[in-house]
Amino acid sequence: xxxxxxxxxxxxxxxxxxxxxxxxxxxxxxxxxxxxxxxxxxxxxxxxxxxxxxxxxxxxxxxxxxxxxxxxxxxxxxxxxxxxxxxxxxxxxxxxxxxxxxxxxxxxxxxxxxxxxxxxxxxxxxxxxxxxxxxxxxxxxxxxxxxxxxxxxxxxxxxxxxxxxxxxxxxxxxxxxxxxxxxxxxxxxxxxxxxxxxxxxxxxxxxxxxxxxxxxxxxxxxxxxxxxxxxxxxxxxxxxxxxxxxxxxxxxxxxxxxxxxxxxxxxxxxxxxxxxxxxxxxxxxxxxxxxxxxxxxxxxxxxxxxxxxxxxxxxxxxxxxxxxxxxxxxxxxxxxxxxxxxxxxxxxxxxxxxxxxxxxxxxxxxxxxxxxxxxxxxxxxxxxxxxxxxxxxxxxxxxxxxxxxxxxxxxxxxxxxxxxxxxxxxxxxx
Amino acid sequence: xxxxxxxxxxxxxxxxxxxxxxxxxxxxxxxxxxxxxxxxxxxxxxxxxxxxxxxxxxxxxxxxxxxxxxxxxxxxxxxxxxxxxxxxxxxxxxxxxxxxxxxxxxxxxxxxxxxxxxxxxxxxxxxxxxxxxxxxxxxxxxxxxxxxxxxxxxxxxxxxxxxxxxxxxxxxxxxxxxxxxxxxxxxxxxxxxxxxxxxxxxxxxxxxxxxxxxxxxxxxxxxxxxxxxxxxxxxxxxxxxxxxxxxxxxxxxxxxxxxxxxxxxxxxxxxxxxxxxxxxxxxxxxxxxxxxxxxxxxxxxxxxxxxxxxxxxxxxxxxxxxxxxxxxxxxxxxxxxxxxxxxxxxxxxxxxxxxxxxxxxxxxxxxxxxxxxxxxxxxxxxxxxxxxxxxxxxxxxxxxxxxxxxxxxxxxxxxxxxxxxxxxxxxxxx
Numbered sequence: 001x002x003x004x005x006x007x008x009x010x011x012x013x014x015x016x017x018x019x020x021x022x023x024x025x026x027x028x029x030x031x032x033x034x035x036x037x038x039x040x041x042x043x044x045x046x047x048x049x050x051x052x053x054x055x056x057x058x059x060x061x062x063x064x065x066x067x068x069x070x071x072x073x074x075x076x077x078x079x080x081x082x083x084x085x086x087x088x089x090x091x092x093x094x095x096x097x098x099x100x101x102x103x104x105x106x107x108x109x110x111x112x113x114x115x116x117x118x119x120x121x122x123x124x125x126x127x128x129x130x131x132x133x134x135x136x137x138x139x140x141x142x143x144x145x146x147x148x149x150x151x152x153x154x155x156x157x158x159x160x161x162x163x164x165x166x167x168x169x170x171x172x173x174x175x176x177x178x179x180x181x182x183x184x185x186x187x188x189x190x191x192x193x194x195x196x197x198x199x200x201x202x203x204x205x206x207x208x209x210x211x212x213x214x215x216x217x218x219x220x221x222x223x224x225x226x227x228x229x230x231x232x233x234x235x236x237x238x239x240x241x242x243x244x245x246x247x248x249x250x251x252x253x254x255x256x257x258x259x260x261x262x263x264x265x266x267x268x269x270x271x272x273x274x275x276x277x278x279x280x281x282x283x284x285x286x287x288x289x290x291x292x293x294x295x296x297x298x299x300x301x302x303x304x305x306x307x308x309x310x311x312x313x314x315x316x317x318x319x320x321x322x323x324x325x326x327x328x329x330x331x332x333x334x335x336x337x338x339x340x341x342x343x344x345x346x347x348x349x350x351x352x353x354x355x356x357x358x359x360x361x362x363x364x365x366x367x368x369x370x371x372x373x374x375x376x377x378x379x380x381x382x383x384x385x386x387x388x389x390x391x392x393x394x395x396x397x398x399x400x401x402x403x404x405x406x407x408x409x410x411x412x413x414x415x416x417x418x419x420x421x422x423x424x425x426x427x428x429x430x
Numbered sequence: 431x432x433x434x435x436x437x438x439x440x441x442x443x444x445x446x447x448x449x450x451x452x453x454x455x456x457x458x459x460x461x462x463x464x465x466x467x468x469x470x471x472x473x474x475x476x477x478x479x480x481x482x483x484x485x486x487x488x489x490x491x492x493x494x495x496x497x498x499x500x501x502x503x504x505x506x507x508x509x510x511x512x513x514x515x516x517x518x519x520x521x522x523x524x525x526x527x528x529x530x531x532x533x534x535x536x537x538x539x540x541x542x543x544x545x546x547x548x549x550x551x552x553x554x555x556x557x558x559x560x561x562x563x564x565x566x567x568x569x570x571x572x573x574x575x576x577x578x579x580x581x582x583x584x585x586x587x588x589x590x591x592x593x594x595x596x597x598x599x600x601x602x603x604x605x606x607x608x609x610x611x612x613x614x615x616x617x618x619x620x621x622x623x624x625x626x627x628x629x630x631x632x633x634x635x636x637x638x639x640x641x642x643x644x645x646x647x648x649x650x651x652x653x654x655x656x657x658x659x660x661x662x663x664x665x666x667x668x669x670x671x672x673x674x675x676x677x678x679x680x681x682x683x684x685x686x687x688x689x690x691x692x693x694x695x696x697x698x699x700x701x702x703x704x705x706x707x708x709x710x711x712x713x714x715x716x717x718x719x720x721x722x723x724x725x726x727x728x729x730x731x732x733x734x735x736x737x738x739x740x741x742x743x744x745x746x747x748x749x750x751x752x753x754x755x756x757x758x759x760x761x762x763x764x765x766x767x768x769x770x771x772x773x774x775x776x777x778x779x780x781x782x783x784x785x786x787x788x789x790x791x792x793x794x795x796x797x798x799x800x801x802x803x804x805x806x807x808x809x810x811x812x813x814x815x816x817x818x819x820x821x822x823x824x825x826x827x828x829x830x831x832x833x834x835x836x837x838x839x840x841x842x843x844x845x846x847x848x849x850x851x852x853x854x855x856x857x858x859x860x
Contacts, residue, residue, distance in 0.1 A: 021718050025576050031763030032575040133719040135573035143565035145462040146739035288451050288736040289563040296722035306718040309576035323751035333461030
């Protein structure tokens with residue numbers, strides 16, 4: 001049986017998981033794949049801390065450069081965009097195969113890395129970069145290869161989904177739940193990458209690129225995070241039959257593509273509305289396939305390691321067959337017309353306003369919407385007034401253009417009966 | 431770009447779908463896969479009926495034998511176990527690659543077909559045989575290759591799921607909904623293959639084989655269909671927080687494997703409990719991956735065609751790389767100890783009894799259960815009596831062994847206060 005020498009650079013959480021799965025499940029891997037993945041080397045600056053994995057003697061090293069020379073496949077699990085990039089380019093330049101989970105690096109420097117792979121007859125696999133254990137990259141590159149992709153809706157960040165789920169279930173606000181999530185290890189001390197939507201944006205950029213045949217980078221990705229979601233928004237959404245999820249939305253309408261990341265009202269009856277806690281889910285619709293959904297753990301040591309090893313199996317099979325670029329890291333081939341700016345997207349909207357409890361206020365608001373051809377699909381006004389004497393009004397609209405709703409909101413905010421800012425969220429009836 | 435000549439044998443629903451997708455989405459396929467899938471030939475006895483696809487002149491033929499000689503890949507879409515098998519063997523014996531959706535044939539004659547493929551340096555791909563558009567075969571063979579599979583729960587038959595969903599939503603019994611489903615084309619005139627669970631059993635046999643490394647055939651598969659499910663069962667399940675689904679259950683406990691197909695109570699809160707209508711869903715748990723779920727259309731012209739073309743892309747990539755048996759049709763390698771007979775499985779149970787409204791009846795029933803160490807997790811007895819004066823009692827048990835519940839049921843059926851048979855269903859708290 002063909003032996004493939006695997007070298008891991010970065011012995012952190014996922015690195016330890018990959019070592020663990022290679023050591024524990026070597027029998028299953030050989031049995032199913034017919035190749036033997038040998039854990040040859042692990043490089044890290046710190047090779048003394050116990051990671052809970054018994055690594056055979058001689059595997060650990062601090063010399064990542066030497067590792068690259070000694071193995072067939074380099075698994076980059078350092079993260080970040082500096083050293084990680086250097087090591088990947090070094091490996092590719094030596095014709096080594098690369099497996100990485102580094103979404104930030106791929107989203108930003110994908111073109112450069114893929115060109116290096118192409119030039120050196122090497123491959124880059126990156127299943128673990130999006131959706132952890134969910135095989136969404138493989139699905140887009142292989143399973144759905146015959147489909148025009150109509151839409152992709154993804155819950156791609158476990159931290160945000162965990163926070164939103166707890167806020168909803170406990171009727172709590174963002175700040176205390178974030179603090180608790182940090183204490184429990186579900187959120188980083190510096191949470192911006194997750195809660196401001198950037199991590200989801202990296203993943204959205206990768207999925208959009210695979211779906212539409214151009215490596216977009218982050219340029220076309222519109223991003224809003226979840227910091228401004230209040231417990232009230234979750235409660236009203238619930239009352240109206242929705243949950244709020246941080247979604248990556250990638251879709252084409254009349255050949256134009258939109259790529260956006262923002263908190264979104266999703267029907268409670270939709271499968272995506274029922275993906276809670278740290279789990280991820282990706283809904284994809286192909287023109288022939290129809291709707292499909294993948295669900296699983298989006299992060300964490302073991303699920304991510306499972307995805308990395310799935311890539312290693314692919315690389316191993318390629319090496320065993322002597323084939324390179326069988327499924328290249330990325331095959332360009334434009335499958336869309338234009339990328340829509342956020343102002344031109346069309347959506348349904350949720351608006352939350354604080355109004356003075358005076359007669360005629362709803363008429364004034366409705367008038368501003370109607371003047372811009374925005375029609376209301378439902379409206380809630382409860383009798384309970386806030387401490388400042390205002391009453392909350394919740395409006396759901398039918399589909400309209402983003403630019404129109406923005407315009408309507410600024411007009412509504414000028415109305416004397418409306419207090420403060422209008423809170424606006426988008427709705428997707430998946 | 432490498433051209434792959436594709437020949438389809440069987441111009442029925444799926445055959446027409448495959449032709450359609452190759453003709454309409456050739457640009458996407460070439461763009462994503464880097465190979466060109468050319469619709470070279472379609473063979474059928476009837477080449478005059480309009481299938482709604484404009485096939486280029488010269489493609490249609492009645493001569494399937496000649497087709498095999500003229501193409502690189504043979505797509506078998508005749509179905510059944512006689513002619514289909516002959517054509518597949520003929521193709522393999524000529525070293526042609528084969529793609530098929532024929533679960534019945536694979537479940538029963540897989541070993542023979544795979545041996546012919548092996549002997550002739552050819553490949554067989556069969557993604558469309560299970561779960562239609564859901565890439566579950568690829569996931570098991572590639573994406574989850576590094577995982578020991580703890581469990582697979584599948585809703586794999588769209589007809590049964592459609593019938594059960596309508597029964598539940600309309601409060602109707604099996605017979606009238608089946609009749610209507612037949613009128614609407616969702617069920618065959620001869621519905622046994624679907625509603626008696628055999629189709630699901632074929633698919634369960636394939637998934638179990640891939641998960642545990644032995645081509646089982648139908649031998650170890652326990653099968654019950656949905657004919658006996660009544661509107662009452664669905665209503666009581668609903669009251670208790672469950673839906674009833676026809677599930678394929680494949681799991682290992684302490685290294686022993688069980689493969690069974692039967693109607694099952696599934697929590698309404700579980701994702702699998704929310705897969706309704708003609709849709710399919712497969713829940714899989716790997717030791718590293720953790721829980722995952724795939725959802726999509728399980729049948730129908732377009733979704734099945736999408737899966738067939740995904741296989742054609744794989745075959746095309748193999749041919750372009752000159753690699754055969756990269757992922758062989760099946761790689762044996764036993765990953766379990768024994769197959770458990772149904773009497774030895776452990777499960778929770780739902781029991782529905784009709785009892786005379788007399789004092790002491792519940793005590794007698796509880797006594798029979800308790801004597802066999804079966805404990806009750808919930809019990810419903812409503813005041814409403816049936817026409818015959820009996821009262822329905824619903825009991826949910828904790829986990830126990832099948833043999834024990836069978837024994838308890840025969841004892842309970844002997845009790846003078848219990849009228850008729852005890853209705854028994856299994857529960858899975860996924």
